[in-house]
Amino acid sequence: MNTELLQKPFSRRVFTRVLGALIAGASLLRVPVGAQAQASSQAQAASQAQAQPASRSEPINRIAFGSCVHQDKPQPVWDVVNAAKPDVFVFLGDNIYGDSEDPAVLQAKYEQLGAVPGFQQLRQQTDVVAIWDDHDYGVNDGGLEYPSKEASRQVMLDFFGEPADSERRSRPDGIYTSYVYGEPGNTVQIILLDLRWNRTALHEVADAEKRTSRLVQDMGPYDASLEPGATMLGEAQWQWFQQQLQVEASLRIIGSSIQLLADFTGWETWANFPADRQRFFNLLHTSPIVPTVIISGDTHWSEFSRIDNSGLPFPLVEMTSSGLTEEWQAISPNRHRVGEAFAQANVGLIEIDWSVQPPAVVMQIRDVEGAVLIEQRVGF
Numbered sequence: 001m002n003t004e005l006l007q008k009p010f011s012r013r014v015f016t017r018v019l020g021a022l023i024a025g026a027s028l029l030r031v032p033v034g035a036q037a038q039a040s041s042q043a044q045a046a047s048q049a050q051a052q053p054a055s056r057s058e059p060i061n062r063i064a065f066g067s068c069v070h071q072d073k074p075q076p077v078w079d080v081v082n083a084a085k086p087d088v089f090v091f092l093g094d095n096i097y098g099d100s101e102d103p104a105v106l107q108a109k110y111e112q113l114g115a116v117p118g119f120q121q122l123r124q125q126t127d128v129v130a131i132w133d134d135h136d137y138g139v140n141d142g143g144l145e146y147p148s149k150e151a152s153r154q155v156m157l158d159f160f161g162e163p164a165d166s167e168r169r170s171r172p173d174g175i176y177t178s179y180v181y182g183e184p185g186n187t188v189q190i191i192l193l194d195l196r197w198n199r200t201a202l203h204e205v206a207d208a209e210k211r212t213s214r215l216v217q218d219m220g221p222y223d224a225s226l227e228p229g230a231t232m233l234g235e236a237q238w239q240w241f242q243q244q245l246q247v248e249a250s251l252r253i254i255g256s257s258i259q260l261l262a263d264f265t266g267w268e269t270w271a272n273f274p275a276d277r278q279r280f281f282n283l284l285h286t287s288p289i290v291p292t293v294i295i296s297g298d299t300h301w302s303e304f305s306r307i308d309n310s311g312l313p314f315p316l317v318e319m320t321s322s323g324l325t326e327e328w329q330a331i332s333p334n335r336h337r338v339g340e341a342f343a344q345a346n347v348g349l350i351e352i353d354w355s356v357q358p359p360a361v362v363m364q365i366r367d368v369e370g371a372v373l374i375e376q377r378v379g380f
């Protein structure tokens, strides 16, 4: 999503298991999960690549995340993030508004982000991980067809300190990844899906009247992609995701750059790919049951969504935080929304309550002053 929409409506927006020996023998607790077979040396290399990686013997307690940060804009939100001292920060996409097939342009925009003092402090004090969405991929609402994805990923992974030998750099179908933090019995798995590399065609509404009526309802220009083979993840990533859901964890956080639980909005959400969305639910409830929450971005507003009948023994809750700088006033209807939605710059915080088993989470959206806009406690 981007702000140009205001002038141009409808071009909007814009393993697995913890390596026991490694964990037991190291104070560094973040383990990249994708390269499990390559064991400890690669995991340690990945962690060392972070500016100041998490290094503690206790489980992580606080995770912050956000999306949609425009490199040209003031970014007061970092003061709120840094004051909260999260153990991990997740960039959920649109981490720059790159919007170029030229990797030099993307690199220059990442350098703008990298020069922001608040971001620099974040890198110094917090473990930072990232996935992309369309604008940092390189094009608004881009997918499988985008020709410069290879160049885009190298620039992005360079910026975020991904090791040179990481499979995220060379895997033929995208930069999806996962991490496990903590010790056995108190582990948090974070899965970050790549919703760009393999995403098949979107279908834009052609009829002018229908488009206008969508706009009046604060809805976007897309119809669902129902053709055989329509997919967001692609088959190899689905297989990988299924394996990730076998990982033992006390808490699982699934990062989706675009909204997953939200009702159909006509903008980019999983609802445009109903077969994939249903496959997601099916996989969750046919895999070992682990307390799970969804985090997402992209929208330029913040909200909670909840589905009670996903097949899991607990309500499935999604917290959408967007944007770190971007704001979009025309909030779409969403029958799965819980409470209010807020169209002001914000960041998401997840506090894990380890005093109960299974752990509970307190999920908050905070504005750039640090005020709590929305809060949900989620038990399992």
Ligand SMILES: [Fe+2]
Binding pocket: 001, 013, 014, 093, 094, 133, 134, 135, 298
């Ligand atoms: Fe986006």
